[in-house]
Amino acid sequence: MSDAIRLATARVGDLAAVMRVMETAFDPAYGEAWSAAQLLTLFALPSARVCLAWDGEAPCGFAAARVAGGESELLLLGVDPARRGRGIGTRLMADWQTWAEGRGAEDYFLEMRADNDAVHLYRRCGFAECGRRPAYYRGGDGVVRDAITMRRSK
Numbered sequence: 001m002s003d004a005i006r007l008a009t010a011r012v013g014d015l016a017a018v019m020r021v022m023e024t025a026f027d028p029a030y031g032e033a034w035s036a037a038q039l040l041t042l043f044a045l046p047s048a049r050v051c052l053a054w055d056g057e058a059p060c061g062f063a064a065a066r067v068a069g070g071e072s073e074l075l076l077l078g079v080d081p082a083r084r085g086r087g088i089g090t091r092l093m094a095d096w097q098t099w100a101e102g103r104g105a106e107d108y109f110l111e112m113r114a115d116n117d118a119v120h121l122y123r124r125c126g127f128a129e130c131g132r133r134p135a136y137y138r139g140g141d142g143v144v145r146d147a148i149t150m151r152r153s154k
Helices: 012-025 036-043 088-101 119-124
Strands: 005-009 048-055 058-068 071-079 107-113 128-138 144-153
Touching: 005 088, 012 036, 012 048, 012 058, 012 071, 036 048, 036 058, 048 088, 058 088, 071 088, 088 107, 088 119, 107 119, 107 128, 119 144
Parallel strands: 071 107
Antiparallel strands: 005 048, 048 058, 058 071, 107 144, 128 144
């Protein structure tokens, strides 16, 4: 991975950069991407954080998470498809958990579409399936997919 990759807490002024990554990272067929208005609400919450990855001056990944009590939830994680396989997702996962641990989290959760290839990243980061919601996601292709809840404890 390039030494040029850096992570930084995103600010409201970075919203357009986060949205650029979201538009490339999330397939519109699944309807999983958030709108700018939805994402903007996170910037106002002291219990939430958006971390943005930069490759030089180009945004290339982000993670959005929140903390509640001793738990933290990864709300979104996206990496520009042209830059996948370079460890950016792994770094964003580690950054999320370090941030959340600093706010008292001991359990980490995420939910994803059952056929999402990101499951391999999450498993490498120590997450295991702890629940399933049958027929939770309905994609633009008309296919209904389960949601998987994954958990990792400190």
